[in-house]
Each structure stands twice: as C-alpha cells, then as structure tokens.
Amino acid sequence: MERTLIIVKPDAVQRGLTGEIIRRFEARGLRIIGMKFMLISREVAERHYAEHKGKGFYEGLLNYITSSPSVVMVLEGPNAVQAARTTIGKTKPFEAEAGSIRGDLALETGRNLVHGSDSVESGEREIAIFFKADELVSWSRASDPWILE
Numbered sequence: 001m002e003r004t005l006i007i008v009k010p011d012a013v014q015r016g017l018t019g020e021i022i023r024r025f026e027a028r029g030l031r032i033i034g035m036k037f038m039l040i041s042r043e044v045a046e047r048h049y050a051e052h053k054g055k056g057f058y059e060g061l062l063n064y065i066t067s068s069p070s071v072v073m074v075l076e077g078p079n080a081v082q083a084a085r086t087t088i089g090k091t092k093p094f095e096a097e098a099g100s101i102r103g104d105l106a107l108e109t110g111r112n113l114v115h116g117s118d119s120v121e122s123g124e125r126e127i128a129i130f131f132k133a134d135e136l137v138s139w140s141r142a143s144d145p146w147i148l149e
C-alpha cells in the first residue's frame with residue numbers, strides 16, 4: 001500500500017470542482033484516509049514547494065496556493081502515487097491527456113487544479129507537513145474486496 005498527498009488547489013475550490021475532483025479519485029478506488037479544508041499559510045507552502053525555490057515560477061506558485069482555501073487529503077492504495085498522478089494528468093494542462101483532471105478541466109500550468117505527490121518519499125514528506133499521525137484514519141471499506149485483489 002502506498003500513500004499520496006493530494007491538494008485540491010484554490011482554483012478548483014473557487015470553481016466548485018472540489019466534488020468532481022474527489023469523485024474521480026474515489027471512483028478510481030483510492031481510499032481517503034485524511035482530509036482537511038484549509039487556507040495554506042505561506043510557511044507551509046514554502047515547505048511543501050521547497051524543491052522549486054529559486055525557480056522563475058516560485059513566487060507566483062506560492063501566491064496562488066496561499067490565495068484562497070484548498071482541500072488537502074491523503075489517499076491510500078496500491079501504487080497510489082502513480083495512479084493519482086495519472087488521474088491528475090501532466091503538469092501543463094494543455095499537454096494533459098483527455099480523461100485526466102487537468103486534461104478535462106484546466107488550461108494553464110499556473111491554474112492546474114490539483115497537486116499529487118511525485119514519489120512515495122515525497123508523499124511521506126508532504127503528508128507530514130499537513131497531517132499529524134492521529135489525523136489519518138486506518139479503516140477498511142466495504143468495497144475493498146471488489147477493488148483490491
């Protein structure tokens with residue numbers, strides 16, 4: 001089982017796409033084990049996006065992610081990191097496959113609706129930024145035997 005950190009970003013929340021985006025992950029079979037609605041602070045955003053510090057888009061990225069509330073969640077499942085990234089689509093929405101969240105619902109890189117961890121290690125690091133251990137719920141879903149072999 002892997003875990004991945006997902007952020008339904010401010011543009012998605014403002015556009016009323018929160019439910020649509022969560023629906024796609026749920027329908028895929030990923031299990032929600034943590035979720036919160038929050039205004040991401042500058043400090044948290046800097047920690048989350050530390051790898052991009054110094055890049056041309058960094059300031060704009062921080063302004064965007066802190067501009068309005070987000071929904072942050074942890075999803076669990078086999079190959080959850082890659083599965084979620086595929087459901088999200090490529091970073092630049094104009095390159096993202098139709099059928100993906102970005103490919104169906106977004107146009108510009110700076111308004112690409114969703115974040116998903118890019119590796120298991122990144123996921124662990126990012127989850128620790130947003131969630132305390134006791135905010136993640138271990139539970140079994142009635143549908144699990146029909147989704148997981």
Ligand code: DAT
Nearest residue numbers: 052057061090091109110112114115116118
């Ligand atoms: P992803 O969000 O697909 O993991 P990333 O980690 O490379 O992409 O970058 C984080 C975010 O930064 C991305 O969602 C949008 C923004 N970004 C990345 N590359 C960019 C670029 N070349 N121009 C503008 N914004 C960019």
Ligand code: MG
Nearest residue numbers: 115116117118
């Ligand atoms: Mg990334």
